[in-house]
Amino acid sequence: MKYSSVWTAFALAASVVAVPSRRTDFRIKESVAIPRRWVKRDSAPRDLHINLRFALPQSNFPLLEQLLYEVSDPSHESYGAHLSQAEVNELIAPHPESVRQVKAWLASYGLREEDMSCSPAEDWIKVKVPIGLAEEMLDTEYHMWDHPEGDSFVLATAYSLPEYLHEHVELVQPTTLFSRLRSMKTTLHFAPSGASSAAVANAPPIAVPSASNGQVDASCNSTITISCIRQLYNAANYTPLADTGNQIAVTGYMEQFASFSDLQTFFAEQVPSAVNSSFQVVSINGGQNDQSMLGSGEANLDTQFAFGLAHPIPPTFYSTGGSPPFIPDELTVNNTNEPYLEWVEFVLQHPNPPTTISTSYGDDEQSVPTSYATRVCSLFAQLGARGVTLIFSSGDSGVGDGNPDPATQECFANDGTNQTRFLPAFPASCPYVTAVGGTVQIPEVAVNFSGGGFSNIFSQPAYQSQQVENFLKTLPNGTYAGLFNASGRAYPDVSAQAVNFSIVFEGEPAGVSGTSCASPTFAGLVALLNDARLRNGMPSLGFLNPMLYALNGAGFNDITSGNNPGCGTPGFNATVGWDPVTGLGTPSFGKLKDLIGITD
Numbered sequence: 335m336k337y338s339s340v341w342t343a344f345a346l347a348a349s350v351v352a353v354p355s356r357r358t359d360f361r362i363k364e365s366v367a368i369p370r371r372w373v374k375r376d377s378a379p380r381d382l383h384i385n386l387r388f389a390l391p392q393s394n395f396p397l398l399e400q401l402l403y404e405v406s407d408p409s410h411e412s413y414g415a416h417l418s419q420a421e422v423n424e425l426i427a428p429h430p431e432s433v434r435q436v437k438a439w440l441a442s443y444g445l446r447e448e449d450m451s452c453s454p455a456e457d458w459i460k461v462k463v464p465i466g467l468a469e470e471m472l473d474t475e476y477h478m479w480d481h482p483e484g485d486s487f488v489l490a491t492a493y494s495l496p497e498y499l500h501e502h503v504e505l506v507q508p509t510t511l512f513s514r515l516r517s518m519k520t521t522l523h524f525a526p527s528g529a530s531s532a533a534v535a536n537a538p539p540i541a542v543p544s545a546s547n548g549q550v551d552a553s554c555n556s557t558i559t560i561s562c563i564r565q566l567y568n569a570a571n572y573t574p575l576a577d578t579g580n581q582i583a584v585t586g587y588m589e590q591f592a593s594f595s596d597l598q599t600f601f602a603e604q605v606p607s608a609v610n611s612s613f614q615v616v617s618i619n620g621g622q623n624d625q626s627m628l629g630s631g632e633a634n635l636d637t638q639f640a641f642g643l644a645h646p647i648p649p650t651f652y653s654t655g656g657s658p659p660f661i662p663d664e665l666t667v668n669n670t671n672e673p674y675l676e677w678v679e680f681v682l683q684h685p686n687p688p689t690t691i692s693t694s695y696g697d698d699e700q701s702v703p704t705s706y707a708t709r710v711c712s713l714f715a716q717l718g719a720r721g722v723t724l725i726f727s728s729g730d731s732g733v734g735d736g737n738p739d740p741a742t743q744e745c746f747a748n749d750g751t752n753q754t755r756f757l758p759a760f761p762a763s764c765p766y767v768t769a770v771g772g773t774v775q776i777p778e779v780a781v782n783f784s785g786g787g788f789s790n791i792f793s794q795p796a797y798q799s800q801q802v803e804n805f806l807k808t809l810p811n812g813t814y815a816g817l818f819n820a821s822g823r824a825y826p827d828v829s830a831q832a833v834n835f836s837i838v839f840e841g842e843p844a845g846v847s848g849t850s851c852a853s854p855t856f857a858g859l860v861a862l863l864n865d866a867r868l869r870n871g872m873p874s875l876g877f878l879n880p881m882l883y884a885l886n887g888a889g890f891n892d893i894t895s896g897n898n899p900g901c902g903t904p905g906f907n908a909t910v911g912w913d914p915v916t917g918l919g920t921p922s923f924g925k926l927k928d929l930i931g932i933t934d
């Protein structure tokens with residue numbers, strides 16, 4: 335059955351079927367502390383429908399993870415031997431007994447086989463049910479929950495399952511996901527034109543030994559263009575091909591739409607060879623790309639820089655619906671706050687997904703239930719195993735919370751204790767993605783908002799343990815004790831420029847800053863590296879991190895100055911080697927191309 339199939343309306347008889355009372359053997363499957371600032375409103379209307387997803391345990395995930403690391407490790411004989419969709423599906427398939435038990439349990443509520451929608455590997459089963467029935471099935475109560483910044487979700491703080499089902503179900507959503515997706519774009523401003531830029535235009539280039547031709551235009555110290563990135567990251571004269579099978583994509587959420595006409599204006603100004611070329615829009619879960627709607631600085635930034643750098647590699651913009659703000663229709667709650675899941679499941683079903691995908695959205699890790707974060711991260715691992723590089727912004731709040739305003743940052747643990755803690759970001763904290771932090775100026779220094787730190791959910795992967803240990807040794811004993819988890823997955827992995835990117839927005843030149851700038855920039859350069867691989871008959875790079883850390887700084891400009899304040903502290907320092915502000919540093923495309931085996 336096709337998982338992404340549109341739901342057919344059916345009159346659900348289940349709500350009137352007498353369900354035997356089983357509550358006695360129910361046990362709580364998951365409960366979450368109510369995150370700060372969320373306010374409980376009315377009970378959710380019992381006749382509203384909800385799409386319940388059941389995640390079944392992927393019995394062979396450890397093997398998938400092992401294979402992911404092998405095909406991503408340049409020193410392993412399997413390097414580049416990515417898995418097929420069928421191979422991945424086989425590895426993640428749940429035990430048939432789990433599928434049988436869950437389906438039989440659903441059937442006991444009057445749900446028929448045709449009411450259940452399964453992923454190809456049957457590791458997800460989805461049913462559309464009235465909330466009243468969902469409450470019965472999960473022995474819980476759904477309420478409307480509001481966040482003061484405008485979000486409103488139908489959520490529960492805990493749910494239960496019959497004891498015997500616990501081993502067959504990993505999680506059920508939407509239930510406990512008090513998460514608020516955010517775009518990692520701190521600021522958008524309209525660039526002043528005039529005198530200062532004329533003065534800068536006449537200034538001599540800045541000498542940067544690692545740059546293309548050893549220098550970068552003086553204007554790049556204050557305003558970043560495609561040309562600046564190509565000079566600074568040593569990719570000035572590289573022209574990729576359109577027809578190697580390579581593809582680059584950026585994701586869009588939260589009704590952020592990418593403008594075709596702004597892209598043309600941007601190309602005319604910054605990438606003349608790309609004028610008249612466009613991008614494919616793929617709609618997921620009702621996502622749109624409405625050209626009459628304004629206010630999509632994020633999507634414009636992502637498409638203009640990723641596609642501008644990678645032209646003519648075929649570009650795709652994924653527009654995923656189902657993010658806030660939400661208006662439940664008369665029948666269905668569409669407002670599940672789980673857009674990554676919609677997106678990643680959709681892309682996993684593509685037989686040949688794009689080789690490089692950039693995402694500039696994220697949320698505080700602590701607002702994502704561990705079961706959910708783990709599951710979404712495991713889906714990212716599946717894409718990595720298939721040879722897809724996933725790039726995420728590291729966040730715009732230094733070591734602090736997702737709130738970019740330092741004055742109102744609230745670095746409190748979500749567990750009801752109100753303890754002060756640094757707040758890592760998800761998905762950047764997932765060990766199977768590459769997280770990109772930010773730099774500013776030339777010579778480059780860490781930008782102070784660059785998100786970085788240590789996961790409280792994911793343990794530290796072996797590929798980075800040496801570099802992280804070296805960094806921790808630079809911290810005076812006891813530094814930030816209790817504020818961060820030194821045994822967690824540490825990020826960012828790499829960084830790139832993140833301030834004053836020159837984009838076109840609503841027909842006008844605009845400047846934009848944030849690690850949202852760094853992610854599409856790094857992705858654009860990875861697409862060029864993949865071009866070099868593919869045209870030489872080599873497989874795509876896929877999951878990058880094992881290779882990046884194995885290079886141990888080679889191919890990167892180490893950033894050793896700056897820090898990322900937050901939570902009332904100065905944050906971490908950028909240091910020699912890896913650090914949780916700028917990772918391994920910013921890329922040198924020319925050097926990396928040689929290091930990954932292309933010596934033309």
Ligand SMILES: *[C@@H]1O[C@H](CO)[C@@H](O)[C@H](O)[C@H]1NC(C)=O
Nearest residue numbers: 540541552555556775776777
């Ligand atoms: C770049 O700008 C920074 C901040 O304005 C300044 O300190 C630095 O000297 C500039 N770099 C060069 C090479 O002019």
Ligand SMILES: *[C@@H]1O[C@H](CO)[C@@H](O)[C@H](O)[C@H]1NC(C)=O
Nearest residue numbers: 525526555556557833834845
């Ligand atoms: C950003 O660009 C504007 C105009 O180009 C300039 O006035 C400003 O100084 C720049 N900011 C930084 C941090 O370089």
Ligand SMILES: *[C@@H]1O[C@H](CO)[C@@H](O)[C@H](O)[C@H]1NC(C)=O
Nearest residue numbers: 598602606607608609610611
């Ligand atoms: C772009 O298309 C327009 C209209 O078809 C055409 O006039 C123009 O020459 C094209 N420009 C380039 C650079 O191909």
Ligand SMILES: *[C@@H]1O[C@H](CO)[C@@H](O)[C@H](O)[C@H]1NC(C)=O
Nearest residue numbers: 341619620661662663666668
């Ligand atoms: C809910 O989703 C369905 C199917 O994707 C769509 O047809 C409907 O318009 C959506 N409702 C709202 C209010 O977005």
Ligand SMILES: *[C@@H]1O[C@H](CO)[C@@H](O)[C@H](O)[C@H]1NC(C)=O
Nearest residue numbers: 370371746749750751752753
């Ligand atoms: C945590 O802070 C909130 C809001 O300031 C307050 O209502 C609550 O009582 C505090 N909880 C504890 C355990 O201190």
Ligand SMILES: *[C@@H]1O[C@H](CO)[C@@H](O)[C@H](O)[C@H]1NC(C)=O
Nearest residue numbers: 732740781782783898899900
């Ligand atoms: C970061 O740097 C900017 C510009 O230099 C400054 O205005 C801002 O206050 C700094 N933020 C923090 C948290 O220090």
Ligand SMILES: *[C@@H]1O[C@H](CO)[C@@H](O)[C@H](O)[C@H]1NC(C)=O
Nearest residue numbers: 790791792793794819821822
């Ligand atoms: C620290 O991280 C580990 C995973 O590496 C996790 O199991 C543990 O719960 C975390 N500790 C805290 C206090 O969050």
Ligand SMILES: *[C@@H]1O[C@H](CO)[C@@H](O)[C@H](O)[C@H]1NC(C)=O
Nearest residue numbers: 806807808809810811812813
């Ligand atoms: C830090 O503490 C460890 C163990 O407590 C000790 O071995 C080490 O010498 C200390 N380092 C410094 C720089 O004080």
Ligand SMILES: *[C@@H]1O[C@H](CO)[C@@H](O)[C@H](O)[C@H]1NC(C)=O
Nearest residue numbers: 808809810813897905906907
């Ligand atoms: C960062 O560097 C400054 C200056 O060297 C030092 O005083 C401070 O202790 C360092 N902070 C951390 C967290 O390492």
